[in-house]
Amino acid sequence: MESIVFLGLNLQAWITVITIVGIFIVLSRTRIPTMVVFLGALTILVTFGIVTEAEGMAGFGSEPVVIHGAFFVVIAGLMQTGVLYWLNKHLLGSPKSYGQALLKLMIPTASLAAFLNSVNVVVLFIDVVKIWARKLNTQPSRLLLPLSYAATLGGTCTLIGNSSNLMIAGLYADQSGRSLNFFAPLLPGIMCTLTGIGLVLLLRRYIPSRLSPENSFESTSDYTVELLVPTDNEAVGQTVDEARLHQVRGGSLIEIVRFDKEIISPVPKDEFILGGDRLIYSGQISEILELKQTHGLVAADHHVYSINEIDSNRKLRTAYVGFGSNLIGSRMNESDFERRTGMVLVAVARQGKRVDIQPREVVLQAGDTLLLESPPKSDQQIEDVTRGSLTFFDSHFVPQMGRKTLVATIILIVMFLFSTFHVLPLMASTMLAAGAMLIFRCCRMENIAKYIEWDLLLILGATVVISTAIVKTGIATGIADGVLATFGHNPYVVMAVMCLLVSIISEFVSDVATGGIFLPVVYQQAVTLGCDPTPFVVSLMIAVTTSYSTPVGSSTHMLIYGPGGFRFTDFLKVGVWMHFVVLAVNLITVNLIYPLH
Numbered sequence: 001m002e003s004i005v006f007l008g009l010n011l012q013a014w015i016t017v018i019t020i021v022g023i024f025i026v027l028s029r030t031r032i033p034t035m036v037v038f039l040g041a042l043t044i045l046v047t048f049g050i051v052t053e054a055e056g057m058a059g060f061g062s063e064p065v066v067i068h069g070a071f072f073v074v075i076a077g078l079m080q081t082g083v084l085y086w087l088n089k090h091l092l093g094s095p096k097s098y099g100q101a102l103l104k105l106m107i108p109t110a111s112l113a114a115f116l117n118s119v120n121v122v123v124l125f126i127d128v129v130k131i132w133a134r135k136l137n138t139q140p141s142r143l144l145l146p147l148s149y150a151a152t153l154g155g156t157c158t159l160i161g162n163s164s165n166l167m168i169a170g171l172y173a174d175q176s177g178r179s180l181n182f183f184a185p186l187l188p189g190i191m192c193t194l195t196g197i198g199l200v201l202l203l204r205r206y207i208p209s210r211l212s213p214e215n216s217f218e219s220t221s222d223y224t225v226e227l228l229v230p231t232d233n234e235a236v237g238q239t240v241d242e243a244r245l246h247q248v249r250g251g252s253l254i255e256i257v258r259f260d261k262e263i264i265s266p267v268p269k270d271e272f273i274l275g276g277d278r279l280i281y282s283g284q285i286s287e288i289l290e291l292k293q294t295h296g297l298v299a300a301d302h303h304v305y306s307i308n309e310i311d312s313n314r315k316l317r318t319a320y321v322g323f324g325s326n327l328i329g330s331r332m333n334e335s336d337f338e339r340r341t342g343m344v345l346v347a348v349a350r351q352g353k354r355v356d357i358q359p360r361e362v363v364l365q366a367g368d369t370l371l372l373e374s375p376p377k378s379d380q381q382i383e384d385v386t387r388g389s390l391t392f393f394d395s396h397f398v399p400q401m402g403r404k405t406l407v408a409t410i411i412l413i414v415m416f417l418f419s420t421f422h423v424l425p426l427m428a429s430t431m432l433a434a435g436a437m438l439i440f441r442c443c444r445m446e447n448i449a450k451y452i453e454w455d456l457l458l459i460l461g462a463t464v465v466i467s468t469a470i471v472k473t474g475i476a477t478g479i480a481d482g483v484l485a486t487f488g489h490n491p492y493v494v495m496a497v498m499c500l501l502v503s504i505i506s507e508f509v510s511d512v513a514t515g516g517i518f519l520p521v522v523y524q525q526a527v528t529l530g531c532d533p534t535p536f537v538v539s540l541m542i543a544v545t546t547s548y549s550t551p552v553g554s555s556t557h558m559l560i561y562g563p564g565g566f567r568f569t570d571f572l573k574v575g576v577w578m579h580f581v582v583l584a585v586n587l588i589t590v591n592l593i594y595p596l597h
Helices: 011-029 036-045 053-061 063-080 082-093 100-118 118-135 141-154 161-177 186-200 211-215 335-343 381-383 403-418 425-437 447-452 454-472 475-487 491-505 511-529 533-543 553-559 568-593
Strands: 224-227 251-257 278-283 314-318 342-351 370-373
Touching: 011 036, 011 454, 011 475, 011 511, 036 053, 036 454, 053 063, 063 082, 063 161, 063 186, 063 403, 063 425, 063 447, 063 454, 082 100, 082 118, 082 370, 082 403, 100 118, 100 141, 100 186, 118 141, 118 553, 141 186, 141 553, 141 568, 161 454, 161 511, 161 533, 186 533, 251 342, 403 425, 454 475, 454 511, 475 491, 475 511, 491 511, 491 533, 491 568, 511 533, 533 568
Parallel strands: none
Antiparallel strands: 224 278, 251 278, 314 370, 342 370
């Protein structure tokens, strides 16, 4: 297989190239989950013998994966002991203007993201920002987009601020035998962060104001109707399916409230109708009301379907269909979601407006907001059964502050000090911190799983293996030589060309994937040019996170897309300027701080 050579690359190299191109195409053009795509690519590389089984398994035990896994435990401790809750509560105040609000939001967000990872910070702040927006009498979108930008910018300042930073640092250590300092990207990151915050303030009039999806769900009477079954109705004694009362024109039966307050939801087709039953429908109210004439039902004199009355038993939950959700492209009446979770879809909102068709007939899209009636389960149970389908942001966990809050804070600080002053390598200090969180009971073992992003760990492991294949097959050397032949041997030009290329790709593909695939190429270019690889690597770290113009290349953008009611093009107005200006500042600052030779 290796003897067949075409354009300087053997057959194994071409299989690797086709696999990598396939990753980019599939991720940018389909809804297949990133984890599945990368595991598929890994399978191809192992099957064709491009990497050995040992190399394939080694990726999942590599430094970036281990550090991330340990850091998730640290985050669990900070969340459960209230450290992050305390920071969150005391960072935001009552600004006098929108500009002041942006500063109060973006500066703390960027600072926290540098140490707690940008994705964790955005997840922490989303609910608070939505409440804060209401207090400031503005739409959440006006604050959520700056929140995402600030977290991404701040994450460029340290090795753990963005997952891609850690991935690139780990691969660099494998290639060079040297480890980057925890604060290696700090100064360029700070300059890019300050520039980005300044641009957001300058262009704040272009930040879109979108209706909050929750605005569509403020009044239950707008999307539900309750009809009473008279005792002499001919449907009494029949099943809801026999009486043609289950799926009706314009809506569906989501709940039956019996005379003794028993609540039946979801309603099975073979449920019998009793006199005095209150039938709760969701959908097009005007069409559903026709049941009064066609089926002899009457309007209920007391509407029991309200949050206050059913909260002790069943409650309303708001969830968002995220990118990669297995519900995208499906209708609820074609899915087993309701049967599997015990939840019932009540209404759907898209881009801040309620979708005015029967909810269970709506073809769901990424960013849709769903109003669901939930069974009396804990937030953790609900999130467990809906994992991979929906993301909930209405869980109001308030931790108990106390001695463990201080202990968790000390553990976090010691972890940073050990790593910064090289007392221990980053992996060792992170694992030590995770162990300390468990030993001092800052987090419970049974609750850790909800904080671990298993998909990300699998993607990181697979990316390490793909990077190994790029080096092993000579692709890195081939691309590096090709770029040098095209653009000459000026290191500044080569660095700028590569950073521009990866920044554009990262607008459509995750930063982790882009960074892992291009690090071997950039490193080889630096070696061929006789330059210190460090400035090339640091500039690459920041370049792969400059995905400000689309919601699909950035994990933080995908988190705010649903809660903000955004449209795909909303990110372009400010994002294009952010992309190119921050990229230019990155290149200038890196070359001023790090000598090439």
